[in-house]
Each structure stands twice: as structure tokens, then as C-alpha cells.
Amino acid sequence: LSSPTAYLASYLFTSVVIRRRSSAISFSLTAGLSGYLGKGFHFRIKTSPSLSLPSSSCRHHCRHPALHHPSRSSRSFVRAVSAAASLENTTMSPVRPGTIGFLGAGQMAEAMARGFVKAGLCKPEDITAYDPWDVRRQVFEEFGAKAVTTNGEVVRASETVFVSVKPNYVSTVLEETSGDLSPDQLIVSIAAGVPLEKIEAAACKSSKVPCVRVMPNTPCLVGAAACAYAAGKHASEANGKRVEELFGAIGVIRKVPENLLDAVTGLSGSGPAYVYLAIEAMADGGVAAGLPRDVALPLAAQTVMGAAKMVLETGQHPGALKDNVCSPGGTTIAGVRALEKNGMRSAFIEGVNAAADRAREMSRM
Incomplete structure (x- = not known):
């Protein structure tokens, strides 16, 4: 409180109303004196789940004497407010809107x-990350993000918290930080094969924290991600829109039922690796046909990118686009025939399904 306000408050009859809302308490200080009736202040603090109030609708009037005796000094008034705001197990929430945290600072988190x-969507200084490896923390610091030394620091500083650790560490990390989480935050897990039920069981020990599962891929680094997400039982429509806002700015994202996320993992989550293999193989073919490698590789990569844009921007089926290129008795149909003979189509189908099956196995661990 500013000095003039504190001075005026010492001459006012003041009441404190405390409202319990989940893991937060709202303090409304209302001052009443002639023309100043209704003027007041509002405080909101984050509380520990161990702090118990009778119900979410109860009202508690502070009995501190300094609040009922106009003759007491402004200093007493301020002390009373401080006392009310420092109830047992309460801490001021440091979370700023738009802040983003990463529990795990691996390559996907970096991307x-x-x-x-x-x-x-944010500035580098809005990002906080923790990873047990010094080198990964340094990577985040190099582009201006804040690297910290504990998972708890990430959670306490972030509105949206990404769980980007290996699948077998998800529960451990969330259980460790669950006491610092609140319903005002959003947990986004990108761990393959870890179901929402398991994520929520670890994260929601203290409060009903919204949780969402996302399967991204590394092209998010260049604004060309292909992602899908499923929302947990505590996630609101606004939480879903936040996820769509984040990933929609760096690519494409679709909402799917959770039982389809393993298939998404097999297709787009692991898919860039399949395409890198295809680009490398095409470049090798170009080298075998006589091209220098520094010519063959960019031609192969650009060909893949151009073909993908044709599918996305024309809306035509890839089979129809392929037929348009294959002239009767021409070079392209000869190449397609060789690829089909060697099982290229089947190899891609089996690759996607093998990755999806592995994701399902991981979810049962």
C-alpha cells in the first residue's frame, strides 16, 4: 500500500472477506467512510492444500483489532493486512501470464x-527450463531462456508447464512438483506412450490441475510441426485453445481422442525420421546416377518439400498427383515400378505401425 493510502486507511472502518477458491484465497479489503464507501483493495494468494476452509462459499470476517478501531495507526492496519495474507502454508504466486516452462530440456523441448x-508467442526470458545435464541447460541459456537448477523452480515460474522428460520419468517429475501446481496452470505432456490417467494421477495430488497430452515433432523448430493433442478431464476449452494457439503458430495441430495418440506417434511423431531416410536415399540415388552430393541432397530435400506442399495446398489425393506425373512408358512410371517392386509402400506402412505399437507398449509399462 502506498503511504497516502495507508494513512487514509487508518481512519476507515475496514472489513476483510476471505473467499476460498480451489487452491487460492481472495482477500477483499473494503473501506467505508462517507464518500469513500466501497473503495477497496483486492489480494489473491496461492495456498497450500493443507489450509482448510469450511467451503468454497464461506465468508470469514477478520477479527484483528486494528481493523475495527479507527484510532489505531496506519502501521497497525498494514500489519493486519500482512497477517491476513500470511496464513499458514501460503505463498504469493509468482506466475506471470504467458510464461512457459520445460521440465526436461532435450532436443524436442529446445525445438x-x-x-x-x-x-x-513469447520472449526468450519468458521461458524457464530445467535439465539434469549442464550442456542442455546451457543450450537454453544461449538463446536467452532462463535455466534453473530444480524442477520446482520451473513450475513456480510458469503458467504453461511442458513435461518433456523420458516417459519413465514423467510420474516422478510430476509427483515431485505437484505441491507447487495449481488449477491456474496448464500441464502439457509430450512424453510418448504416457496416458492422461497416469499424468493426472501424479500431477493432481494437491489440486485439479488441467493436463493435456500433445504429440509434436521436431519440424516445430522451422514452423512446420505436425501435432495432435488430447485433453484431460480437468482441462477446459480455454486450455485446449491455449494448446492450439501455441502449436498452431509453429505448424498444424489437430484434436483427437486419446486412444488415437499412439497412432499419431507412429505417423507424425516419428515420421520426420522416415522422411529423412527417404531424402537421404533419394540423394544417394542421385549420386549413383552421377550427380555431385552437394547438388543431389538439396534437390532431394526440395523435391520432398515441394511434393508435400502440392498435397496440402491443392487438396488433391497423393495418388492422383502421382498419376499426373507418370506419363505412359515414361521415366517416372519406371521409377515407381522399381519402388513398388522393392516394397517401398509396404515399408512405410510397416514403419508407422511398428512405431505405434511401441507407443502402446510404453503406455502399459
Whole structure:
């Protein structure tokens, strides 16, 4: 409180109303004196789940004497407010809107963080990350993000918290930080094969924290991600829109039922690796046909990118686009025939399904 306000408050009859809302308490200080009736202040603090109030609708009037005796000094008034705001197990919430945290600072976390910054969704200083490896923390520091030394620091500083650790560490990390989580935050897990039920069981020990599962891929670094997400039982429509806002700025995202996320993992989550193999193989073919490698590789990569854009921007089926290129008795149909003879189509189908099956196995661990 400013000095003039505190001085005036010492001459006012003041009441404190405390409202319990989930893991937060709202303090409304209302001052009443002639023309100043209804003027007041509002405080909101984050509380520990161990702090118990009778119900979410109860009202508690502070009995501190300084609040009922106009003759007491402004200093007493301020002390009373401080006392009310420092109830047992309460702490001021440091979370700023739009802040993003990463529990785990691996390559996928880095790709997302850089992508969000590049898309203008946040500034580097809005990002906080923790990883047990010094080298990964240094990577985040190099582009202006804040690297900290504990998972708890990430959670306490972030509105949206990404769980980007290996699948077998998800429960451990969330259980460790669950006491710092609140319903005002959003947990986004990108761990393959870890179901929402398991994520929520670990994260929601203290409060009903909204949780969402996303399967991204590394092209988010260049604004070309292909992602899908499923929302948990505590996630609101606004939480879903936040996820769509983040990933929509760095690529494409679709909402799907959770039972389809393993298939998404097999297709787009692991898919970039399949395409890198195809680009490398095409470049090798170009080298075998006589092209220098520094010519063959960019031609192969650009061909893949151009073909993908044709599918996305024309809306035509890839089979129809393929037929348009295959002239009767021409070079393209000869190449397609050789690829079919060697099982290229089947190899891609089996690759996607093998990755999806592995994701399902991981969810049962």
C-alpha cells in the first residue's frame, strides 16, 4: 500500500472477506467512510492444500483489532493486512501470464522453445527450463531462456508447464512438483506412450490441475510441426485453445481422442525420421546416377518439400498427383515400378505401425 493510502486507511472502518477458491484465497479489503464507501483493495494468494476452509462459499470476517478501531495507526492496519495474507502454508504466486516452462530440456523441448520464440508467442526470458545435464541447460541459456537448477523452480515460474522428460520419468517429475501446481496452470505432456490417467494421477495430488497430452515433432523448430493433442478431464476449452494457439503458430495441430495418440506417434511423431531416410536415399540415388552430393541432397530435400506442399495446398489425393506425373512408358512410371517392386509402400506402412505399437507398449509399462 502506498503511504497516502495507508494513512487514509487508518481512519476507515475496514472489513476483510476471505473467499476460498480451489487452491487460492481472495482477500477483499473494503473501506467505508462517507464518500469513500466501497473503495477497496483486492489480494489473491496461492495456498497450500493443507489450509482448510469450511467451503468454497464461506465468508470469514477478520477479527484483528486494528481493523475495527479507527484510532489505531496506519502501521497497525498494514500489519493486519500482512497477517491476513500470511496464513499458514501460503505463498504469493509468482506466475506471470504467458510464461512457459520445460521440465526436461532435450532436443524436442529446445525445438518447441525456439519455435515459440520465433513465432513471437513469447520472449526468450519468458521461458524457464530445467535439465539434469549442464550442456542442455546451457543450450537454453544461449538463446536467452532462463535455466534453473530444480524442477520446482520451473513450475513456480510458469503458467504453461511442458513435461518433456523420458516417459519413465514423467510420474516422478510430476509427483515431485505437484505441491507447487495449481488449477491456474496448464500441464502439457509430450512424453510418448504416457496416458492422461497416469499424468493426472501424479500431477493432481494437491489440486485439479488441467493436463493435456500433445504429440509434436521436431519440424516445430522451422514452423512446420505436425501435432495432435488430447485433453484431460480437468482441462477446459480455454486450455485446449491455449494448446492450439501455441502449436498452431509453429505448424498444424489437430484434436483427437486419446486412444488415437499412439497412432499419431507412429505417423507424425516419428515420421520426420522416415522422411529423412527417404531424402537421404533419394540423394544417394542421385549420386549413383552421377550427380555431385552437394547438388543431389538439396534437390532431394526440395523435391520432398515441394511434393508435400502440392498435397496440402491443392487438396488433391497423393495418388492422383502421382498419376499426373507418370506419363505412359515414361521415366517416372519406371521409377515407381522399381519402388513398388522393392516394397517401398509396404515399408512405410510397416514403419508407422511398428512405431505405434511401441507407443502402446510404453503406455502399459
